[in-house]
Amino acid sequence: xxxxxxxxxxxxxxxxxxxxxxxxxxxxxxxxxxxxxxxxxxxxxxxxxxxxxxxxxxxxxxxxxxxxxxxxxxxxxxxxxxxxxxxxxxxxxxxxxxxxxxxxxxxxxxxxxxxxxxxxxxx
Numbered sequence: 001x002x003x004x005x006x007x008x009x010x011x012x013x014x015x016x017x018x019x020x021x022x023x024x025x026x027x028x029x030x031x032x033x034x035x036x037x038x039x040x041x042x043x044x045x046x047x048x049x050x051x052x053x054x055x056x057x058x059x060x061x062x063x064x065x066x067x068x069x070x071x072x073x074x075x076x077x078x079x080x081x082x083x084x085x086x087x088x089x090x091x092x093x094x095x096x097x098x099x100x101x102x103x104x105x106x107x108x109x110x111x112x113x114x115x116x117x118x119x120x121x122x123x
Contacts, residue, residue: 003122004028006047008038008064009082010056014106018051021111025119035059039067042074049122051114052100054083054091062098069099078121082106082114 005027009015012033019029030045032038034057042050050068054061061081068074078101083091085105092103101121104114 002026002028003049004030004045004047005049005051005118006030006032006038006041006045007051008032008035008041008056008061009051009053010034011053017111018114021115022118025115033057035061035064038064042068042077043071046074047077049118050077050079051118052079052081054081054085062095065095065098065100075099080104080118080121 005022007015007018007029009018010033015031019031022029030041030047032041036058052061052064065079065081068077068079080102081095081100082104084107095103102117104117
């Protein structure tokens, strides 16, 4: 059975690019363009993993992560936070403390590397 990934990313170009890469690797991809839509999708669809941008309209990635981890039905879903901002060690530490399984700086990883990271986490 294909694994389901929810990509919460407000950049439509990046979002489509990630979606293509994941679909090519056999994932079922769901997209959300803001934190609110992302939370609705998670609750409705219960994906196997979430790739979550930090900077989002409506509700930011940290708040989305906090709400996922506070929900008994959702907290087991692994969440990978991603950002275009520097993403220093403090950001990574905070994200991991809040329950994220990983924290990626987009500029340091190609979309292919991001897909590989997600596949490793799920295996």
